[in-house]
Amino acid sequence: MPIQQANWSPYDNNGGTCVAIAGADYCVIAADTRMSTGYNILTRDYSKIIQLADKSVMASSGFQADVRALQKVLEARHLVYQHQHNKQMSCPAMAQLLSNTLYYKRFFPYYSFNVLGGLDSEGKGCVFTYDAVGSYERVGYSSQGSGSTLIMPFLDNQLKSPSPLLLPAKDAVTPLSESEAVDLVKTCFASATERDIYTGDKLEILVLNAEGIRREYMELRKD
Amino acid sequence: MFRNQYDTDVTTWSPAGRLFQVEYAMEAVKQGSAAIGLRSKTHVVLASVNKANSELSSHQKKIFKVDDHIGVAIAGLTADGRVLSRYMRSECINYSYSYESKLPVGRLVVQLADKAQVCTQRSWKRPYGVGLLVGGLDESGAHLYYNCPSGNYFEYQAFAMGSRSQAAKTYMERKFETFTESSRENLIKDALFALRETLQGEKLTSSICTVAVVGVDESFHILDKETVQALINEFEIAGEEAPANEAAPQDQGGDAQAGAADQGPTDQGVAPMDI
Numbered sequence: 001m002p003i004q005q006a007n008w009s010p011y012d013n014n015g016g017t018c019v020a021i022a023g024a025d026y027c028v029i030a031a032d033t034r035m036s037t038g039y040n041i042l043t044r045d046y047s048k049i050i051q052l053a054d055k056s057v058m059a060s061s062g063f064q065a066d067v068r069a070l071q072k073v074l075e076a077r078h079l080v081y082q083h084q085h086n087k088q089m090s091c092p093a094m095a096q097l098l099s100n101t102l103y104y105k106r107f108f109p110y111y112s113f114n115v116l117g118g119l120d121s122e123g124k125g126c127v128f129t130y131d132a133v134g135s136y137e138r139v140g141y142s143s144q145g146s147g148s149t150l151i152m153p154f155l156d157n158q159l160k161s162p163s164p165l166l167l168p169a170k171d172a173v174t175p176l177s178e179s180e181a182v183d184l185v186k187t188c189f190a191s192a193t194e195r196d197i198y199t200g201d202k203l204e205i206l207v208l209n210a211e212g213i214r215r216e217y218m219e220l221r222k223d
Numbered sequence: 224m225f226r227n228q229y230d231t232d233v234t235t236w237s238p239a240g241r242l243f244q245v246e247y248a249m250e251a252v253k254q255g256s257a258a259i260g261l262r263s264k265t266h267v268v269l270a271s272v273n274k275a276n277s278e279l280s281s282h283q284k285k286i287f288k289v290d291d292h293i294g295v296a297i298a299g300l301t302a303d304g305r306v307l308s309r310y311m312r313s314e315c316i317n318y319s320y321s322y323e324s325k326l327p328v329g330r331l332v333v334q335l336a337d338k339a340q341v342c343t344q345r346s347w348k349r350p351y352g353v354g355l356l357v358g359g360l361d362e363s364g365a366h367l368y369y370n371c372p373s374g375n376y377f378e379y380q381a382f383a384m385g386s387r388s389q390a391a392k393t394y395m396e397r398k399f400e401t402f403t404e405s406s407r408e409n410l411i412k413d414a415l416f417a418l419r420e421t422l423q424g425e426k427l428t429s430s431i432c433t434v435a436v437v438g439v440d441e442s443f444h445i446l447d448k449e450t451v452q453a454l455i456n457e458f459e460i461a462g463e464e465a466p467a468n469e470a471a472p473q474d475q476g477g478d479a480q481a482g483a484a485d486q487g488p489t490d491q492g493v494a495p496m497d498i
Contacts, residue, residue, distance in 0.1 A: 076320045083288075083312050 011063050011111045012037055015198030016048055017147030018059035019188055020117035021159070021181045022125030022140050022173040026209040029117040030185045031059040032147075032193070032220060034201040044201035044222065051213065053078055056094040056118040057206050061145030062132070063111035070110045073101055091118035095128040095136060102134030109133050113144040118208055125173050125208075139164065140173045147192035147199040154188060178207060186218055193220045234346045244350060245343050248372035251352035255298035257385035257421035258285055260356040261395065261414055262367040263405045266438040267358035269296040270414040272385070272421060273433050286435045286445055290315035292325050293359030294435050294443040298385035299372075300352035307351060311335065328359040328366040332376050340374030354384045360437055383417065390420035407438060412458050415451075427455055 018031040031048040034041060049059045050071045058074070060067040077097060081089050089097070095116050102110055109132045116128040129142035140162025143151040156163045161171040174181060185205060193200045200223070205216040229235050230243035237243060258271035273282035286296045287308040295311060297304030314334060318326035335355065342348040350372040357368045369384065370376045380399050383391035394417045402410065414434060419427040429452035437443035446454075 072320055076316050079316050079319075080312075083309075 010108075011066075013062060013111070013146075014042065014064040015146045016061040017143060017145035017151065017189070017192055017196065017199045018048060018061050018113070018115050019143040019151060019155075019185055020059065020115040020127040020129075020141065021155070021176075021185065022117065022127040022162075023176060023178060023181055024125065024173055025119075025123055026178045026181070026207060027057070027117040027119060027125035027127065028178070028181045028185055028205060028207050029057045029059050029115065030189065030203060030205040031061065031145075032189060032199050032201060032203055034199065035064060036198050039197075041201075047204055049204055049206055050075075051206070052089075052094055053091075053118075054088045055120075055208060056089065056091045056116060057208055057213075058098070058114055058116045059144075060112045060114045062113045066110040067112045070101065070112050070114075074098065077101070090121050091116070091126050091128075092120055092138075094118070095126075095138070098128075098130065099134040099136045102130065102132065106133050113148075115142050115144050117206075119210075123210060140169065140171065143188070145199075147189075147196040150192045150195055151188045154191065155184075158184060178209065182207065182216070189218070189220060232346060233343055233349060242343060245373045248350035248352050249354075252299040252354035252372065252384055253386065253388075255301070255354075255385045256283075256285070257383060257388050257391060257418065258296040258298045258354075258356055259381070259383040259388070259391050259395070259414060259417050259421075260296060260358050260367045260369075260379070261381040261399075261402055261410055261417070262358065262365050262379070263407075263410050264403050265365060266407050266410055266436060266441070267294075267360065267365050267367050268410050268414040268434065268436050269294055269356060269358050270418045270432060270434045271296050271298075272418060273431055282431075286433050287312075288435075288443050288445070289331075289357075289359075290319075290325065291442040292361060292437060293328055293331065293357065294437055295358070296356040296435070298354050298356075303351045304353040304355065307335065307338075307353065307355060310338065311357075325361060327361040327363070328357060328368065329361075329363075331359075332357050332368040332370055335370050336374050336376045339370065339372060343372075343374055356382060356384065358437060359443070360439060365438075381417075383421070385421070387421040387423060390423065391417040394420045407436065407441075411436065411446075411454060415455060415458060428452065429455060 015036040016032050016034055020029045033045050035043045035046040051057050052074050078089055114130040120126045127142055128136050128138050130136045141155050141159050156165055159174045162169050162174050189203045200220045203218040203220050207214045229237035233244035256272045256274050260269045269286055271285040275282045283301050288294050289311045295308055315326045339351055342350045355370040359366055367379050368376050369379055369382050380402055381395040418432055429448040434451050435445040
């Protein structure tokens, strides 16, 4: 009998793109709402973003079943933290927790590509970017998912000062205003939607600042 | 209660068919400082007396949030109560994780009761020395349960436990028929009155009591000291007789508020380390 290969994979890629940009006193986290499998669309209206704590928002692309499982684990762990410490987790603390949770499944990973955005303990915007097994770094901006190869170089070009490409980064966060950053995000997704078949339908934007959290939507091309 | 030869082991029956160790555990609950609970159709209020050992120490925490929809007040060995609260929180979190919905209160108290029962039937364990008043809301409405060290539990309209709790029970026995339809404010007022009964003449101030509420559109939370003191002043319960009828406090509250406002800052019972 000829050698057989596995024809079943526990993973699937539901596509989509996520972006986060940190500012002096705000953070923008955005993701498209298209969920696909292969060349088919499963739904045009699925949120990849979740608010884990007062000042922490996570956007994840990849295999949405693993994403949802990861979200539930983090939500439960946050409740435990609140009971023990009588306060919400800070964004840097949540960042470490996410890293540890991902590495916990190092040998059967969550197929989840995450960006965590929020405000740090000083009220400054922070963005953390991850790979599937928990390697993470605090950055001024990041994108993950199927459109990230199209968006990341564009952000490097537009957000020059927090870019790590001029080593070291001149600013930790972008000097742009909140509305400028939101416009930049919309531009990113409009462009990515043109060339990435897995990105489109609708864009969900969350803005986190001292006043609280704000949600915004923008239509994207549906083809 | 006097010592006898059948009370050493929790797994030894007495000839009269009693487990003395379990009954002694229930005694521990009676020795703790008072905690009360009352329930209406839409809200549950828990209140407790917080006595500090000395003026230098902080108060014992007796009311715990278990989940957004459930809270618990304890009396007796507070360390046992803390451990059981942690268990309850863990159960609520696991249920939410699995079913993405809130753990019904009735289910939680059964699990708690079964956990307590285990300790009455193992020779290497001892019963938990804490009584728990579990108050919460679920799809079937507002509930108040009392879990005791024996592993028994009952649902109540109102209940009091701990030292001098009988005084509070007497007050609530008179008023309990009004509780179901009671408003949130009146329910809290009745809780404070009942709590005051357990103080036997000592002045009721927000520094020696804790009040917590959970309701249909209200997550379980402990009221802060200022709110509680304002309620105490408003209802004029600080040191005066509980009115025989409902109408009296409403009238008195208005004109006495100017005088009662002084009482807040001058309360003498605040420990330096009050958290």
